[in-house]
Amino acid sequence: MSRIAVPLDTMVPISKFSRGSASSEFAKVADGVPVTVLKNSEPAYFIISVNDYRKFCEAEKELANLEARLEAEHGIGERFENVEDLLADLND
Template identity: 70%
Template sequence: MTITIPLDTMVPISKFGRGGASREFAKVADGVPVTVLRNSEPAYFIVNAHDYRAFRENEVRLANLEARQQALTGEGESFSSIEDLMADLHA
C-alpha cells in the first residue's frame, strides 16, 4: 500500500525537540494532518481530535459492515446449540 503525503506536512522528528512542535501542532489544529518522519520514513501521523473521532467511527462502521456481510453470506462458525455458542464466547 502506498501513502501519498504532501511535502509541506512532513516534519522530521528532530524538529519536535528544538521547540518547533507548537508550529506543527498549529497546522494540525487548522485541520492539516502532520506526518512525522523518522530516518526519512513516515513514523507518525498527527491529526486533530475531530478527524481521529471520525476515523474511529468509520473503523467501527466498517467492522459492523463486515460482520453483517459475513452473517448474510453464512461465513463463520455454526453452532448446534446455544450452549455451544456461549461456551465459544467465553473461551
C-alpha cells in the first residue's frame, strides 16, 4: 500500500463522528482540501466538497475517454461487425 500525504490539520479520528461533532468536521472541508478520516491511525476516508467531487467525476470520464481512444488507435479491444453490435455492447 502506498503512503498518502495529507495536511495534519485536516486529519480527524473516526471516533469524533460518534461523539456528535461531525458537523464541525464537515465544516472544515474546502475546495481542494479534504478532511482525512483516520481509522487505526491510518487514512481510511476522505470527505471532499461537492465541487471537488464533480471535478473527480469529470476527470474519471476524461480518463476513460482517453483510454478508449488509445485502445482504438492501437487496435486494442473488442471488434464489432457493425454499429448495432457495438451499441448493444455499450448498452449492456
